[in-house]
Amino acid sequence: MREQQLEKINLEHDAARLFMRLYEQQFGLPMRHIWHNEPAKPDVSCYLQEQRLDLEIAHLYGSEAEAMHILGRPLSFQTHQQLLALQQVPAEHRLLEALNRLIAQKGQKKYDSKRVWLVIRNVNPHWRCQDLQQHRPRLLLPSQHPFEQIWLVGDMAGLSGILPLYPVEMWQQALPSV
DSSP: OOHHHHHHHHHHHHHHHHHHHHHHHHHOOOEEEEEEOOTTSOSEEEEETTEEEEEEEEEEOSSHHHHHHHTTOOOOHHHHHHHHHHTTSOHHHHHHHHHHHHHHHHHTOOOSOSOEEEEEEEOOTTOOHHHHHHTGGGOOOOSSOSOSEEEEEOSTTOTTOEEEEESHHHHHHHSOOO
């Protein structure tokens, strides 16, 4: 297996374990035992209250140039130029565009699974769960997608918590009372 493929699997497992721990803490419902799946199935499977649940894992970087920088890849002159150009675009515009693009991409996939949740881990250090929650009303969800629920882990370590993005009712319940 190639080094980048192993890195991808490790990132997916780490994100799945983090999400499961945070979900369990927030809702008091046990999530246990994960394993990695082959293509055609979502990335990771687990049990939520003894019922099988498949998790499709995605990482929110912003752009390909930002992903390379965050992952510590060697950066070409062109990539440096792209990163400099990104600094001219307000972070909140980049956030919403990147999140919509990611959900649209994942929403087109077909899975051999009865229950699939999409778990997006934000790894861009410029964004936090609160930033993403603020922009939730402008999130563009595809009219058709395979996900029972869509969740966001607010940062790489999960310190800012998790946020439901879909269904809308879950997101509205998660809003802080004013």
